[in-house]
Amino acid sequence: MENALKIARFHTRRSGVIAFSGGFHGRTLACVSLTGKVQPYKAGFGPMLPEVYHLPFPMPYHGVTVEHSLHALEQLFKADVEPARVAAIIIEPVLGEGGFYAAPAELLRRLRSVCDTHGIVLIADEIQSGFGRTGRMFAIEHAGVEPDLITIAKSVAGGVPLAAVTGKAEIMDSPLPGGLGGTFAGSPLGCAAGLAVLEVMREEQLLQRAQDIGRFMSSRLKGLQVRFPCVGDVRSLGAMVAVELVKNGRADAPDAELTKALVQAAARQGLVILSCGIYANVIRFLAPLTIPDALLKEGFHLFELALEEVASGAKAKAAV
Ligand SMILES: Cc1ncc(COP(=O)(O)O)c(C=O)c1O
Structure with a gap:
């Protein structure tokens, strides 16, 4: 992300950057400035990079629409920065x-x-959503939109450290030789792992597999939504699947406490799950695309057991 920003700045000879609230772009100082979440990422680490602006990210479940985001952009260009200053x-x-x-x-x-x-x-930050996770190589393909630069990491080398910026040559080639780089850049091990990942993706048809995993998980979660009022929203794009936990089915009552309890209950069952979300009330599912069916089903069974445990506990507490 640092390099993507540097490339865009050098290419445009501009300094402003627009990002989104709730977005996450990393923990180095420029990236944390782009990140749209104060705790625990920004607080105490300031001052942040200047000329970074944040727009609301559409979240229909919480009443934030595309129109809200576009209106905020219009306002930003009126009140804070002229478009010709934005890189x-x-x-x-x-x-x-x-x-x-x-x-x-x-x-x-x-x-x-x-x-x-x-x-x-x-710039599309596909560090989490890219490389097959959503059933397409890049999540932005679902919208039929071509970004100028894409950042990738995580899945690109199957867990071996590797990250990259890719993009249009006339933009990528702007910085002078030596302007980008680093001690570990182009690590041979990372690159070899990246090539192997591409091969496995083709051989095992992992784009299709991502869709199948996503369909399985969301149908099971929708089943749980009927049984448990705390399961407020189930959403997915390919194998990027999440469930949002709320009090009594109410979108405006996020349940961070229950979410934390669920993560702990799942761990007791032998299942590692990860929470996320601006209200810390979302469980995200990022099963490996190479996961065998039996293991996926077993994992889901453990998740159901953990949910039953915490949901019945919450019900008993409410009754008292
Ligand atoms: C969308 C996105 N961008 C950027 C990053 C930052 O990557 P790193 O922690 O390797 O700097 C992450 C990490 O979780 C991410 O999910």
């Missing part, structure tokens, strides 16, 4: 840390058009 708009096509909300196609199309009009670089 890049940075967006996760599916919010990862922020709670697995997919950016609506309409928003991505409109951002593309704003970037085209004003010569702004559109």
Whole structure:
């Protein structure tokens, strides 16, 4: 993300950056400035990078629409910064840390058009959503929108440390030789692992597998939604699946306490799950795309046991 930002700045010779609240882009100082969550990422680490602006990310479950985001962008250009000062708009096509909300196609199309009009670089942060996770190589493909730069990491080398910025040559080639780089850049082990991942993705048809895993998980979660009022929302894009936990089925009553208890109960069952979300009330499912069916089913069974345990505990507490 640091390099993507540097490339966009060098290419445009501009400094402003627009990102989204709830977005997560990393923990180094420029990245944390782009990240749209104060605790625990920004607080105490300031001052942040100047000229970084945040727009609301659409979250239909919480009443935030594409129109809200676009209106905020309009306001930003009126009140804070002229478009000719903005180097890049940075967006996760599916919010990862922020709670697995997919950016609506309409928003991505409109951002593309704003970037085209004003010569702004559109950067898709696909570090979590990319490399097959959503059933396409990149999540932004679902919207039919072509970004200028894409950042990738995580799945790109199956867990071996490797990250990359890819993009249009005329933008990528802007910085001078030596302007980008690092001690571990182009690590041979990471690159070899990256090539092996590409092979496995083709051989094992992992894009299709991501869709199958996603379908299995969301149908099981929707079944749980009928049984448990605490399961407020189930959403997925391919194998990027999440469940949002609330009090009594109410979107405006996120249940972070229950979510924490669920993570702990799952661990007792032998299952590691990860929470996320701006209200810390989302469980995200990121099963490996190579997971065998039997293991996936076993994992889900353990999740159900853990949910039963914490949901019945919450019910008993409510009755008291
Ligand atoms: C969308 C997204 N961007 C950026 C990052 C940051 O990656 P790193 O921790 O390797 O700096 C992450 C990590 O979780 C991420 O999910």
